[in-house]
Amino acid sequence: MATIKIQGMSCKHCVMAVQKALGEIDGxxxxxxxxxxxxxxxxxxxxxxxNTVREAVKKAGYQVV
Ligand SMILES: [Cu+2]
Numbered sequence: 794m795a796t797i798k799i800q801g802m803s804c805k806h807c808v809m810a811v812q813k814a815l816g817e818i819d820g821x822x823x824x825x826x827x828x829x830x831x832x833x834x835x836x837x838x839x840x841x842x843x844n845t846v847r848e849a850v851k852k853a854g855y856q857v858v
Contacts, residue, residue: 797846798835801855805845814853818845 799811808826813831815824827833834848835841847857 794834794836798858799831799833800858810853814849818849838856
């Protein structure tokens with residue numbers, strides 16, 4: 794399981810946006826986003842490139858820190 798820190802989430806809408814962005818990445822499954830901890834966790838069905846993750850989060854309007 795991978796855990797990433799995400800900056801910029803302020804409400805449930807942000808959580809949903811990040812969850813969707815991560816869920817659309819190949820190999821990512823079981824995404825959980827925690828607003829209070831500013832964290833997202835996910836399992837990797839196949840190896841996931843962290844640059845892809847960063848890009849997806851950035852496109853959604855947030856930042857992996
Ligand atoms: Cu929000």
